[in-house]
Amino acid sequence: MSVSGKVYLVGAGPGRLAYLTVRGQQLLQQAEVLIHDALVGVELRSLIASTCQQFDVGKRGGKPSTPQAEINQLLVTQCQQGKQVVRLKSGDPFVFGRTPQEIQALKAANCAFEVVPGLSSALAAPLLAGIPLTDPVLSRSFTVLTGHDLDLLNWQLLAGLETLVILMGTRTLADISRRLIKQGKHPETPIALIRWASQPQQQIWQGTLLNIGQLTKAEKLSPCVMVIGEVVRLREFLQMEDVRSAVAQPPLAAQTVLVTRSSGQSSQFSDLLAAQGAKIIEMPALEIRPPTSWAPLDQAIAELASFNWLILTSANAVSYFFERIHDQGKDARSLAGVKIAVVGKKTAAVLRQQGLQPDFIPPDYVADALVAAFPEAVSGLKLLFPRVESGGREVLVKALTAQGAEVTEVPAYESGCPQQIEPAAIAALQQHQVTVITFASSKTVHHACQLLAQTLGDRWRHWLEGVCIASIGPQTSQACYEHFGRVDAEAQEYTLEGLTQAIEQWVQGSDR
The missing domain is CATH 3.40.50.10090 (Rossmann fold)
Known part of the structure; x- marks a missing residue:
């Protein structure tokens, strides 16, 4: 652990290691804690040390997301523990991100920080698709916007601009096209959609405002960058060799x-x-959902101090257990004196998001191995086991009970079809x-x-x-x-x- 903590807010660029800054690469290799977005892939995360704690706090449209206030607090907490923290953000930290809010939280807590630029996908995606954003004749400027909050934008003004680059707009593609055409943009204006720019799975669709919706009707488009304007037509003459062919064909390319x-x-x-x-x-x-009744879990939480070990065998168990603790106005401090055993890397990672380190992880990442490799004799110990309400395996409980442990099973969640x-x-x-x-x-x-x-x-x-x-x-x-x-x-x-x-x-x- 470092003497003094610091948070580095690093732009990951479009996601490929080849387009990450040298400074960003150095910081990733030195990081003790990595807090990353959803679009930051495994290639960049491969740079971190095996001892580095990882927190996935990504936000994806229409899916559960980590609240920004929790991300802010996580940065502060890890920094105050003296850690070297990398907050890895896709693209550039200051382009349509929440970096200013994170900086305000760090400054309020007197935490040291540094912002490291990244290559925004608004610039990288068109380039990798062979689309110049400026041209002496077709485009003397370009405008970058997001597809969120369309009602707040001046569509009459936007329709008169030469080139538009739109991020996070796939869910509102039809509405964007309709608004531009209504304000005078020609229906045959070219548009290109670039998905997963720079990645092996990069895809590009090209059409017009009038037909792009039909061309992409059955496609999954997110994450995507849109380019609208006559410069899209230049792609036919300027596109370079497919960026994917510059690297070895990925192993699952045809699957x-x-x-x-x-x-x-x-x-x-x-x-x-x-x-x-x-x-x-x-x-x-x-389908993961709450248990039939919270009463057994609530009773166990009220008696937490009486248990020697908490056993968590899935990420769902961690999430629902701590959600219930927080609902009761408590936090991780309620587990003071209680050791925690988890099964699997994912379970351990979710536990660390709660600010806690597991005391024991079995080597084989299966519940059966937990019994065989348990770090102390369990005879006479009280073990709390929050688990799925129905359909879980009974081997773990039977084996621990046979060795003299007192195991309290409580339903923490249910899984159904x-x-x-x-x-x-x-x-x-x-x-x-x-x-x-x-x-x-x-x-x-x-x-x-x-x-x-x-x-x-x-x-x-x-x-x-x-x-x-x-x-x-x-x-x-x-x-x-x-x-x-x-x-x-x-x-x-x-x-x-x-x-x-x-x-x-x-x-x-x-x-x-």
Whole structure:
């Protein structure tokens, strides 16, 4: 730990290591704490040391986000602990970000900070698509805006400008086109949409204000940069060799992966796969919700001081447990004197977001290993185990109880099957586009089969012929064998990173 803490607010650029500043790279390699946005990919995070704490505080439209006040406090808290903190923000810190608010919080707490520039996607994306933002004839200036709060913008003025660059506008694309045409912009004005600029999975759509909505109707567009203006036509003459061809073809470039994680938890895994070039289709087979009753958990929280250990075997358990603690006006200090055991890297990372370090993580990232490697004799100890309300495995509780521990199980959350399957997933299966389907828990296997059967009928297994069945670990694989009779790829390390690696190895082995 450093003698005095400091926060570095660093621009990550468009997300590729090749376009990160030298200063940014140095700071990432020295960071003790990394607090990053949703669009900051694994390539940049690979620079950090294994001992660096990571906090994902990304905001994505339409999905649960970390409140800005919590991010501000996290920066202050980590800095006051004497840490060297990197707040890694996509693009440039001062372009449509909340950096000024974070700086105000740091200054109010007398925390040292430094702002490091980054290459904004407003500049990088058009360049990488071969679109010049200025031209002596077609565009003597350009304007950058966001697609949020459209009613606050002067559309009559914007319609008269030569070149517009719009960030975060995919959800309002139709409205943007309509407003510009209404204010006099010619319907045939060229527009380009650049998704995942600089990344291996970069995509570009080109059309006009009139037809761009139809051209992209079935596409997932976010995260995307829009360029509107006559300069888009110059792309035909100026585009360089596809930026993706300048690097080795990513290992999953030809794969379409069906992800069955719950809708609120799929983004991290999807980002991991997308970073390796895969096309992602989400088919949530799990729905996370509160338990039937909070009473048992509330009672356990009231008696926290009487427990020796808190056992947390999933990120959901951490989130719901601490949400309930906060709802009761308490915080992490309530756990003073209570040791914490967690299963898995993800669970540990979510716990660290609460400002706490686990006292024990079993080496194999599975609940069974927790018993075998527990750091002390459990006989006579009181263990609190907040867990899923139904459907969880009983092996852990039975093994600890057999060794003399007093285990208090309390429901912290429930997981169930969604009511219906995503239409895009069904279409992809029926058109034989899917090459891999992934399962990160036994429940996702059971629920996915239930959803497929009720949607596709008795021949649902037919649609998975030739599709790689990828499992995160032995228990999930057991469920796969039960339903499919096979497992084609199983993670050696029972994490999302391990599952991604297993899929890559399957691709290499199958020579796809």
